[in-house]
Amino acid sequence: MNRMSFRPALLCLALLGLNANAALTPEQTATLDKLHQHVSQHTQSYSLVESLTTEVGHRMAGSEGDRKAVAWAMDMMQGLGFDKVWKEPFEVHPWTRGDLSIQISGPYPHTLEGLALGGSVGTDGNTLNAEVVYFPDFAALKDARPGSLDGKIAYVGFRMSRHKDGHGYGEAVGARGAGASVAAEKGAIAFVLRSVGTDNNRHGHTGMMRYQDGVARIPAVAISNPDADLLENQLKRGQPVQLSLNVGAKRHDDQSVTSYNVMGEITGSEFPEQIIALGAHLDSWDVGTGAVDDGLGVGMTISAAHQVASFTGRPKRTIRVILFGAEEVGLLGARAYVAAHKDELANHQMGFEWDFGNGNIYQMTPGVGPMALAHIQDFADYLAKLGISLSARNDAKGQSDMSALGYSGVPAVNFAPDGSDYFDWHHTPNDTLDKVDPEALKFNTSVFSLFTWFAANHPFDFRQ
Amino acid sequence: MNRMSFRPALLCLALLGLNANAALTPEQTATLDKLHQHVSQHTQSYSLVESLTTEVGHRMAGSEGDRKAVAWAMDMMQGLGFDKVWKEPFEVHPWTRGDLSIQISGPYPHTLEGLALGGSVGTDGNTLNAEVVYFPDFAALKDARPGSLDGKIAYVGFRMSRHKDGHGYGEAVGARGAGASVAAEKGAIAFVLRSVGTDNNRHGHTGMMRYQDGVARIPAVAISNPDADLLENQLKRGQPVQLSLNVGAKRHDDQSVTSYNVMGEITGSEFPEQIIALGAHLDSWDVGTGAVDDGLGVGMTISAAHQVASFTGRPKRTIRVILFGAEEVGLLGARAYVAAHKDELANHQMGFEWDFGNGNIYQMTPGVGPMALAHIQDFADYLAKLGISLSARNDAKGQSDMSALGYSGVPAVNFAPDGSDYFDWHHTPNDTLDKVDPEALKFNTSVFSLFTWFAANHPFDFRQ
Incomplete structure (x- = not known):
């Protein structure tokens, strides 16, 4: 992905006469409105964070909490009716x-x-x-x-x-x-x-x-x-x-423990091989309960994927939630995912992650092909109504884990929240449920569901 | 002290024709202005808190820190040239x-x-x-x-x-x-x-x-x-x-350790036997460094007394700083002070304490005789320029330790700060120097110095 900035790209597209009438249709807008109205009032993502932090707590890679969290994530996505839930192993030195x-x-x-x-x-x-x-x-x-x-x-x-x-x-x-x-x-x-x-x-x-x-x-x-x-x-x-x-x-460099990435999928109806990937990391440090880092992301991605499927019906493309293991200790899960899926990465149409806390999303930065930018602009015009701006850049690679996919060529979108207080709690015993803002979480889950629906049901090529 | 409210009292005085022209003189106002200008820009009280928290740290009654704090307080007041510095023992069970x-x-x-x-x-x-x-x-x-x-x-x-x-x-x-x-x-x-x-x-x-x-x-x-x-x-x-x-x-109920109240005095020139007492407690809990509770009060009272004497000259009445020991474990120092000074309490014209944290003072509540209220009103008229109001009540007994004197008949004034954040740090490991607002501390030290000067140089009887 080159670092072409957004405005010249759009100008370029305009000169080419492409996508001149690409605004969202009234039907698309109506669906987004309904989805937003539904998800932004739903407490599911908060309930997921509450459950993970209360019933599992901290979950450092290779620890007992890690094993519990993997079981929790499998159970949770199976219970919510994801079409396919599985885990993929990799090794960590405890x-x-x-x-x-x-x-x-x-x-x-x-x-x-x-x-x-x-x-x-x-x-x-x-x-x-x-x-x-x-x-x-x-x-x-x-x-x-x-x-x-x-x-x-x-x-x-x-x-x-x-x-x-x-x-x-x-x-x-x-x-x-x-x-x-x-x-x-x-x-x-x-x-x-x-x-x-x-x-x-x-x-x-x-x-x-x-x-x-x-x-x-x-x-x-x-x-x-x-x-x-x-x-x-x-x-x-x-x-x-x-x-x-x-x-x-x-350090226990002579020991090796198996950890896992946990995936949950809603299979696409028309293009099941094309993947829209929502990421977060399941592991945390061992000193708080990992509510903000990254219980929030776990709750948001599971809930956004589930609500898109349950509220708008089966998507055209496959929606895959990836809960990466061992992010904190060096993106080990993300690297394992890229290695295990190298032959499938070309089918990953989009990857986006949540791993930056609590604030309301205020900006979207794409990292997509020049033709796809016009579609992103259409979606961004909708998001503008929610107070979210589109960055002038087009070089996003995905937050934390997802960047391992982004640098392997997977198109990405980054959503930026106000992270002013994120580093008050980050990696401390203070990273606990009370730090989660339930209203911001609802809003951000809704933004994730809106983009998931848009990307999974409009099969233009994000690489083009 | 009865619980007569302020306004009926003033009305009563007005009807009696007393103190009808009791406003502060231009000379008094000029002195207060200069003193405020000086103290409110001075960092001495902050330096004292920094020194106590850095060089002594926590100082729970009966602990090694308690002994260090007593030595620190003696050294500090002697170094600042107080006329008389001494300590008085009492026993605590560690x-x-x-x-x-x-x-x-x-x-x-x-x-x-x-x-x-x-x-x-x-x-x-x-x-x-x-x-x-x-x-x-x-x-x-x-x-x-x-x-x-x-x-x-x-x-x-x-x-x-x-x-x-x-x-x-x-x-x-x-x-x-x-x-x-x-x-x-x-x-x-x-x-x-x-x-x-x-x-x-x-x-x-x-x-x-x-x-x-x-x-x-x-x-x-x-x-x-x-x-x-x-x-x-x-x-x-x-x-x-x-x-x-x-x-x-x-609990070590079978052991007894000697702790101390530490006093520092600036001897009055005309009425040396009449005491204006500024209080704070020297002990703290053992988990932070006792910066807010009550290092602030220690710094404010020492500095206010010192600056009144050094900037405005020897007062008419005696100014006595009382740094009480063992407040946290039940006002033991304050009770010992009352017992040891019972024959002298009638000479304590006024007692006021600082033990409520960090916010700017916004209100003054007296606990004085009905005649003295008019003088308090004069002073309050001056404080109003600094944004400090006079409470309608006249029942103050003194904060924490000083209440042991107040309930023994010593007139009191309470200064109320905005205590909204006080119980965020109170009695926790988080009670450390960074929680001290240096600007609020300068302001509050100045208010203490203003009242100290006023009470020590205007020998009306606060009991009357």
Whole structure:
């Protein structure tokens, strides 16, 4: 998919005289209106999130919760009458969090709140005690002289900023992923990070980290924003600050556990081989109940697919809900899906995912062929009535898991919500059902059902 | 002090022809203006809170932090040049929190977040496992039939409501204080409470509870609001729900530890025996750093007293800062102060305290004699320029500790802030420096300094 922008593409189509009368018909509009009226008042997606978070709870890849969640998803879609429900295996190396104990041991002792980063090694029952060296951001850590951190604990204090589109995450997350190995290269014995999050609660934000080959593996821990403030206030006093650290985390690289993607399908009546794929990830981190990340997406995709079928009848194309496993630990389920379905990917007409929280959808960004753009514009003209704009870009690849399909050539649409508060709860014990806005969830489920109906019943080629 | 309302009192004074020309003089107004301009731009009170929370941290009565806080307060007031700084001892029975482990063990297992209530017994290393019986509020628990909770865990799910004046606390806190003994009377083996707090973070709200004599002492635990929601969602399914509980808390009723009230004085030039008392409590719970409860009050009172003396010169009356110990565990310091100063209380002309958080002061409520009301009105006319109204009541007894003086006959003034968010952080690990609004703190410190100057330099009798 090239990165042609939307307006030149439309201009191009207009010059070619294509799709000049492509507005939705009154019948199409009437169906969308009825579907919206129905779904936007329906609590099914909330009930699904409530059920998943209450009866399963957290479900980290390879854990007992993961196994329960797979069974829950199979049962749920079978119970709702999906034509076909199945799971596809892949392997994960388990990681266990254990307990974490982290203190400022001097000059002013305090017990801190934090979480080990996913994938981190532990301290094997030992307590490390060492001086902290402060870096304002990841670039400063990278610039540290080799050997300058020998026997020290590296601390990066960069604070993520809050934005509607969540772009502060990209600015902050690099240190989470690679900081431990960079610190170890300079001699550090542990890596501590100000949590990648926008809140000020006493909760660490976990998330995946990776070790670089050939570099010592040191423990990696995120402390809460208030604790990071406290640590920095001690550092500002100019005396050496010591941290002590006992990390119970364990990698189990020699073990392999089977996890699954779970699929549910409503078979198309005219073009059953053509797939409209709605995605979300079924796994979560192990510290909350994964309500926002990504119980919401699980509820929205199951409910949107089910309601389109039950309210508007069997679609022309096949609607496939894909609940990916092991997203949090590196899109393992998505990669497994692409590998397992490589011969079928050309039949995936469209992929779209929900993995960005709670806010009302306000924008749609397509990633489709130039001819298909006019159809997207027609649909977008309808969405405009709901306050949703069409992005001028045409380069969407799909959110999180679905991007593995998008970069493999599957057309995509991204729906953008207001994500201002998403990183308050993301990857923390605070990701629980009470954070779900039932009204926004109804609205967003409706938007997903509208697009599902449109894409599944109007068999133009999204690649063209 | 009778509960005469303000307006009849003023009317009465007007009829008597008293204080008809009692408005502040231009000189008084000019001094207040300059003092306000100075203090409302000064960061001293914030620096004090930062220092206390960073260098001492939490400081539960009888703990190591308590001892550090007493030393900190002595050092700080001596360093600021108070004329006299001293401490007065009293005894506390220590209580230690230990670790808490609480899980829903079935039907859908979850690990919950909570905190033991202050004063609770523990489970002596054992794990209790029993069925939960739900009560929507304390009244429903009281109505339970004796014996109906034999071997069960009583759970009260009442949710505190959010209000500017914090009155939701009074509606909710009864169950915290007395719920365990009421539950034990009906046969319960443990008492679990939805936290008395307005937030939705995964933090329990601790706070003091008390056992009734002659009733079995059972463990008392508050779970976080999101965990309370989860528990209730399981209960709604109609199957028996089991909780398992291991509470490491310990009462040490056979031990006694010395704690202290810390006083700092600026001696009056004309009426040194007459005391204007500014209060706050120095202790905190052991789970945050006690920034809002009540580091704020410590910073405000020290700074207001210091700035009045340094900016306007020695006052006519004595200004006394009283940093009470052991407020959280039952106003022990305040009671000790009243007992130790009973012969001097008649010389306490005025007492006012800060122990209600972060919001801008919007109202002043006096508790003074009918003649003094006219002077309060004069001062209130000045405060009106700052957006602060005068309550129609005249029955203030002083916030928290100071009420022990108020009910012993010391005139009082209460300053009311917007407390809407106070019970989000109150008694939780989240009570940390980042919750302090530096601008509101400057403003409130200025209001305290204005009233301190007014009361200390205008020796009318607040009792008359």
